[in-house]
Amino acid sequence: MKTLYLNFDNALDISKAIANKHRMEILKILSEKPHNVNELAEKLNLPFSTTAANVKKLEDVNLISTEMVPGRGTQKVNSINYDRIMVELFQKEHNEEKNEIIMEMPIGEFVDCQVKPSCGIVGEDDYIGIQDDPRSFYEPDRKKAQLIFFRDGYVEYRFPNRLPRGSRATEFEFTAELCSEAPYHKMDWPSDITLWVNGVEAGTWTSPSDFGGERGFLTPDWWLINYTQYGMLKNFKITEQGCFLDGMHLNRDTTIKDLNIHEMPFISIKLGIKKDAVNRGGLNLFGAKFGNYDQDLLVRVRHSQHYEE
Known part of the structure; x- marks a missing residue:
């Protein structure tokens, strides 16, 4: 399945192109098989000129392509370029000084865990190990995981610490696709999911x-x-002002200084359910080939170039 990913910079032209019922119908028809303009015009019950104009608008934004195919003479045949369109609504911050470190890690690369059933590790094509058996979390193939779930416990990851020597971390961000863990699924199933960074509760x-x-x-x-x-x-962000969740202040008790990133050989990320959590509803953690978002675990560290103790 081929996906077109859009962001704030390129979504407008695509949105304009598909904001038309005839062009949407053309995409629907081409999703079944390629057609030439005559065939499209006939199925749409539109004049050839109107159909050709709509085809041209879809070609201009690369949603469809046209190639010459031999038949009765040579004819132009249109085919669809993408099976799916996704819009990324998270605005990426620009950093002209480039004092930013970005790291992505597969969800199966955890270094420590403590989990209780219901639990399991799922790959792209099948389960890894045995469902509801915590021993599966130690299988070598766990690194291929695309979905990890457990009702209670935690998983811990260690990202390389690439903070330049002599620099100081000013902001830390962690992004992941998460939800609760219920038997099968349950829309009303709250769970208190906690993030720890370098052992500090964020x-x-x-x-x-x-x-x-x-x-x-x-x-x-x-x-x-x-x-x-x-x-x-x-998205969790930790700054000098405290910890933020999706841009909203979560708490002021944990700041970037508390993480001591410049003193650590790695950056520890721990996700789990606290023993005294009010809502002990488990955790699902999604990889880049599962769920709704094409990413694994993402860490960003922004830093000053130089500082002195």
Whole structure:
């Protein structure tokens, strides 16, 4: 399945091109098989000139392509270029000084865990190990995981610390697709999911649901629809002013200084359910080929160029 990813910079032209019922119908027809303009005009019950003009607008934004195909003479045949369009609504911050480190890690690369059933690790094509058996979390193939779930416990990751010597971290960000973990799925199933960075509790997000019943954009077809399908993309940011969740102040107790990033050989990321959590509803963690977002675990560290103790 070929996906076109849009952001704030390129979404407008595509949106204008598909904001037309005839052009949407053309895409629907071409999703079944290639057609020439005459065939499209006949199915749409439109004049050839009107159909050709709409085809041209879709070609201009590269949603469809045209090639010369031999037949009765040579004819132009149109085919669709993408199976799916996704719009990224998170605005990426520009950093002209480039004092930013970006690292992405697969969800199967955890270095420590403590999990309780229901639990499991799912790859792109099948389960890894045995469902509801915590021993599966130690299988070598766990590194191929695209979905990790557990009802209680935690997983810990260690990102390389690439902070330049002599620099000081000014902002830390962590982004992941998450949701609660219920039997099968349950839309009303809150869970208090906590993030720790370098052993310091950063904050807790209460997931409202274990989302299912509607297939995630990236969730493989073999995965049953009544199981967990997708999560929510959550962004934790820690600055000198405290910890923020999706841009909203979460707490002021943990600041970037508390993380001591410049003193650590790695950056520890731990996700889990606290023992005293009010809502102990488990955790689902999604990889780049599962759920709704084409990314694994993402860390950003912004830093000053030089500082002195």
